Structure formats: C-alpha cells, structure tokens
Amino acid sequence: MKKSTILKTSAIRAVYSMICPQQSANAPDHRVLFGLITLFAALAGFGTPAPIFAQGVSPVIKINEEAAKADVTTQSLRANISVLMGSGGNITVLTGADGKLMVDGGLAVSRPKIQAALDGLGAAPVKYLINTHWHWDHTDGNEWLKAQGATIIAQENTLKRLSATTRVEDWDYTFNPWPVSARPTVTFKTDKTLRFDGETIIMKNYGRGHTDTDIWVYFKNADVMATGDIFWNGVYPFIDNSTGGGIDEMIRWANETLKRVTDKTIIVPGHGPVGTRAQFVEFRDMLIAVRERVARLKKQGKSIDETVAAKPTADFDPKWGNFVISPALFTRLVYAGV
Ligand SMILES: [Zn+2]
Numbered sequence: 001m002k003k004s005t006i007l008k009t010s011a012i013r014a015v016y017s018m019i020c021p022q023q024s025a026n027a028p029d030h031r032v033l034f035g036l037i038t039l040f041a042a043l044a045g046f047g048t049p050a051p052i053f054a055q056g057v058s059p060v061i062k063i064n065e066e067a068a069k070a071d072v073t074t075q076s077l078r079a080n081i082s083v084l085m086g087s088g089g090n091i092t093v094l095t096g097a098d099g100k101l102m103v104d105g106g107l108a109v110s111r112p113k114i115q116a117a118l119d120g121l122g123a124a125p126v127k128y129l130i131n132t133h134w135h136w137d138h139t140d141g142n143e144w145l146k147a148q149g150a151t152i153i154a155q156e157n158t159l160k161r162l163s164a165t166t167r168v169e170d171w172d173y174t175f176n177p178w179p180v181s182a183r184p185t186v187t188f189k190t191d192k193t194l195r196f197d198g199e200t201i202i203m204k205n206y207g208r209g210h211t212d213t214d215i216w217v218y219f220k221n222a223d224v225m226a227t228g229d230i231f232w233n234g235v236y237p238f239i240d241n242s243t244g245g246g247i248d249e250m251i252r253w254a255n256e257t258l259k260r261v262t263d264k265t266i267i268v269p270g271h272g273p274v275g276t277r278a279q280f281v282e283f284r285d286m287l288i289a290v291r292e293r294v295a296r297l298k299k300q301g302k303s304i305d306e307t308v309a310a311k312p313t314a315d316f317d318p319k320w321g322n323f324v325i326s327p328a329l330f331t332r333l334v335y336a337g338v
Pocket residue numbers: 133135210229238
C-alpha cells in the first residue's frame with residue numbers, strides 16, 4: 001500500500017510561501033516550519049517515509065515535534081475575526097468584549113505560540129472553542145483551552161470519536177481516547193446557533209463528509225465561513241475513509257456549503273490559504289472530475305495500483321499535488337470511496 005512519493009523542494013517552497021505570503025521561505029526563522037512542511041510532504045503517501053517508519057516513529061509524533069518549533073502567524077480577515085496559521089489546521093478567532101471564540105485549537109505543542117497570538121488579539125479570555133471535526137491537528141489544543149475556561153462545542157460524533165480508541169491506517173497511528181478534560185461538553189447533531197460578542201455563529205453538519213464528525217462554522221454578520229477539512233484550498237484533501245469520510249460525501253458537502261456562501265464571503269479552509277467562493281468551486285469541480293475518472297477505471301476492473309499507475313489526476317497535479325496529499329495517495333483515497 002505504501003507508495004514512494006517524491007516532492008520537489010521548489011513546489012514545497014511555493015506552498016510555504018502561499019501559506020505565509022508575507023514571509024520568505026528562505027528566512028532562517030522559518031526553516032523549521034519549512035522542515036515541517038517537507039516532513040508532511042514526505043508523508044504524502046503518508047506514504048513512504050521509510051526512514052521515519054523504520055525508526056518506529058509515527059508521522060503524528062514527528063509532526064508534533066516539528067510543530068513545537070514552528071511559528072504561528074496571525075492574519076486579520078474582517079471585523080474582529082482573524083485566522084492563526086502554523087499549528088495543524090487553520091484556527092479562526094473571533095475577538096470581542098465578551099471574550100474570544102475559536103474555531104479549532106491547533107496542536108498542543110504549539111500552545112506557547114498560539115497563546116502569544118491570542119494575546120496579540122486582545123486580553124479577553126477564550127470563552128468558546130468549536131471543533132470542526134475530531135482530527136488531532138484540529139482538537140489537540142482542547143485540553144489546555146478547556147483548562148483556561150473555554151466551553152468546547154462539537155458535533156456529537158466528535159465526542160464519540162474523542163472518547164474511543166481510534167486507528168487511522170493512513171497515519172500509521174492509533175489515538176488513545178482524549179481525556180475527559182479535553183472532550184467537548186456541548187454537542188449537537190445537525191444545527192446549532194450561538195450568539196456571542198454581537199455576532200451570530202451558525203454551525204452545520206450534513207452527515208458524513210471528510211469524516212463522520214464534520215461541521216462548518218459561519219459568522220453571519222462578518223460573512224466569514226470556516227469550513228474545517230471539507231475544503232482544502234489549492235491542495236488535494238485528505239479523506240478519512242477510516243472514520244466515515246468518503247469522496248462522494250466530500251462532494252455533497254461542497255455542494256451544500258456552496259449554497260450558503262457568496263462571492264463576498266471570506267472562506268477559511270481547513271488547510272491552505274484563506275480563500276473565496278470561486279476557489280471553493282474550483283476545488284469541488286476538481287473532486288468531481290477525479291472521482292469520475294477513478295470510478296471509470298475501477299469499473300473497468302483496474303486494481304488500486306493499476307488505477308494509480310494510470311495517473312487519473314495528472315492534469316490537476318501541477319496545481320493541487322504539491323502539499324500533504326500526493327497525487328497517488330489522493331487517487332487511493334478516492335478509489336476507496338467509489
Ligand atoms: Zn481532518
């Protein structure tokens with residue numbers, strides 16, 4: 001199953017500068033983050049990294065180690081909403097007189113950097129933390145933020161996943177249950193609306209998507225949509241077939257979510273730079289095209305290896321295939337779902 005993945009340094013630098021446009025990938029201070037991205041890339045098959053697996057170290061552990069040294073940057077979006085980048089998935093923050101509300105909490109090892117970034121937005125404490133889904137690169141900050149008094153809100157399946165032992169084959173990692181002190185205490189099934197700091201925050205689940213725990217979070221007045229991992233801007237997405245995700249469900253989520261945003265909406269993806277509706281449409285169209293090609297090959301009786309060898313994503317690869325998820329891995333993730 002493991003496939004060799006070669007990622008070009010130039011492509012990685014391009015992705016890095018896309019993520020941190022105000023900074024140079026050559027700056028010494030950012031070599032560590034660059035290394036982290038390179039590591040992610042090496043894992044792209046979550047893949048080959050023979051050296052890593054040969055040492056018996058999971059990518060999850062290595063990524064945490066590297067993230068501990070990486071910078072966390074702040075980007076203002078609109079009104080009192082900002083996004084923090086550099087610790088796992090993107091973190092959206094609403095800052096107001098009543099306190100802060102965060103969408104996802106990043107990696108626990110980034111705590112000092114995230115705390116500094118939060119302090120930079122104002123002294124108000126974090127009152128709410130919303131988890132877009134169960135994955136560790138979005139929920140690993142739950143424990144320390146909850147200890148500071150944040151109420152954690154999530155879709156009900158996120159609580160179930162965080163309360164159980166979960167194996168993710170593609171990461172070669174088994175997660176122990178999150179301690180009770182790190183679990184959400186407010187859960188819902190399909191819809192929840194919260195009024196806070198003068199803003200109306202709408203949360204929505206459409207069933208299975210990238211996992212079986214996803215929600216998006218929409219800030220109505222500011223017109224900012226935090227999608228979680230149902231949208232990866234400009235890069236192939238991970239699809240967690242092992243915990244309820246699937247390509248058809250990802251497409252359905254994209255179609256449903258696109259009905260809720262306009263060309264004026266600022267869209268914060270789970271990974272990649274802040275984007276627009278047009279970029280989300282392009283992502284959706286890429287998913288549909290690859291899904292059709294892979295399904296056709298599978299219907300012809302091609303094995304998963306034969307389907308990867310046929311390179312059904314080839315014309316998309318220059319744009320989408322240079323980050324965490326390699327073309328080969330993305331093809332495999334799609335194949336598993338059609
Ligand atoms: Zn995820």
